[in-house]
Amino acid sequence: MDGFNIAIARSTLPQVAAERLRTLIVEGVLEPGARLNERELSEQLGVSRTPLREAFRLLAAEGLLLQMPNRGVQVLALSREDVRHAFEVMASLEGLAGELAAARVTDADLDELRGLQDDLESAHRRLDLPAYYRVNRAIHDRLNSIAANPVLAQTYRTLNARLHALRFRSNFNRAKWDRAVAEHRSMLAALAARDGAALRDLLVRHLHAKLQAVLETMKRQDKT
DSSP, X not given: OHHHHHHHHHHTHHHHHHHHHHHHHHTTSSOTTOBOOHHHHHHHHTOOHHHHHHHHHHHHHHTSEEEETTTEEEEOOOOHHHHHHHHHHHHHHHHXXXXXXXXXXOHHHXXXXXXXXXXXXXXXXXXXXXXXXHHHHHHHHHHHHHHTOHHHHHHHHHHHHTTXXXXXXXXXXXXXXXXXXXXXXXXXXXXXXXXXHHHHHHHHHHXXXXXXXXXXXXXXXXXX
């Protein structure tokens, strides 16, 4: 039995390493375009190189890393045009998810989302951006789950994975962060009212505002 448990634990090492790497990328510890050093990351994450390489493959499949023959692995770096195009599609996906969710949401779903909104606002009051972003992701993932369209959910996850780091850093602007929290309150109210059109409009405008924040952040980084 002990050997069986060890085998299970070892089989999850690539996933655990991938999640830790994902967090380092999203929170900007590993910056866009950065080359990854296997030895250093293996020591930092406490895993051998075999599960680390599998984690690289997992994140490359998500579009977060680029694996280049004979040139190693580096963090994906998006151009401004890449970002614009991605956010245009994301706005449509989130808008559709909101419209479908409004038609399918249950009272239990709303209770869960209200709890997440409380957690979101608590993290915002503490100025705990990593916690805020984790809850924010959970809210949007939950909306997609309530929409109950697996094709939409998969497309959303694939595209959004490439944008997490940019979306995280866009909240460094306090005024825009405050506005995003207020927009989440409005989204929850529209969902509770089962107003799909209003929720779609809120989500699309939320993504457009996020795009502008991301582009401004990229412009400031270019100047440094």
